[in-house]
Amino acid sequence: MYLETPRLILREFRDADFNALLEMDSRPETARYEPQKGADGVRAYLEGAARAALVEPRRHYRFAVTIRPGGTARGLVGLAMNFDMTRDWEIGWMVHPDEWGKGYASEAALRVLEFAFHDLNAHRVIAFCDAENRASERMMQKLGMRREAHMLQTRLLRGEWRDELLYAILESEWVAAQA
Numbered sequence: 001m002y003l004e005t006p007r008l009i010l011r012e013f014r015d016a017d018f019n020a021l022l023e024m025d026s027r028p029e030t031a032r033y034e035p036q037k038g039a040d041g042v043r044a045y046l047e048g049a050a051r052a053a054l055v056e057p058r059r060h061y062r063f064a065v066t067i068r069p070g071g072t073a074r075g076l077v078g079l080a081m082n083f084d085m086t087r088d089w090e091i092g093w094m095v096h097p098d099e100w101g102k103g104y105a106s107e108a109a110l111r112v113l114e115f116a117f118h119d120l121n122a123h124r125v126i127a128f129c130d131a132e133n134r135a136s137e138r139m140m141q142k143l144g145m146r147r148e149a150h151m152l153q154t155r156l157l158r159g160e161w162r163d164e165l166l167y168a169i170l171e172s173e174w175v176a177a178q179a
């Protein structure tokens, strides 16, 4: 399973991505608003990605973001089904700090959103971010998502209660934006 964009190839994670993912996850910049996985967490993440690929119908995708012609994982986009009855999915992302500001994160996430609505028949896709994570919030806005909530103290990050934003886009909004 893979997805393409003009500059990127999004593919399934594999065990060989361990070092690239750990290096990205260990950078202080990526951990500013998110917990660090550490080596055990990265291993568990890759095991989860492999397990998810075996479930039919598929409910969870973990895409490695690679820059053409491909190879090393320089980011990730996750897409998981929250509720099957309402066809409600959740998207999330991370890009290696050395690649920030190049639009790769938005390009990858836009392709995954398209995949969710076009191929998975999603009714709604949501995303959460730390209320101070401006880059992630801006991405949500660029993707056409609407802010639905500012939730108070729903995250516990390194012992500190933090607020969180909920953004969403409906299939009808996606279709209207494409027209």
Ligand SMILES: CC(C)(COP(=O)(O)OP(=O)(O)OC[C@H]1O[C@@H](n2cnc3c(N)ncnc32)[C@H](O)[C@@H]1OP(=O)(O)O)[C@@H](O)C(=O)NCCC(=O)NCCS
Pocket: 029, 030, 031, 033, 034, 092, 093, 094, 095, 096, 099, 100, 101, 102, 103, 104, 105, 106, 107, 128, 129, 130, 133, 134, 135, 136, 138, 139, 142
């Ligand atoms: C969120 C993340 C993927 C964005 O990566 P990126 O390389 O900046 O993404 P893009 O280049 O596609 O840019 C996204 C938009 O955010 C804007 N942006 C980036 N950093 C910003 C900041 N600190 N403040 C405000 N806007 C910012 C960019 O300018 C761009 O908007 P524009 O096209 O209108 O100029 C990256 O910051 C990241 O990996 N963060 C760590 C992991 C993380 O927090 N993930 C989110 C979990 S919810």
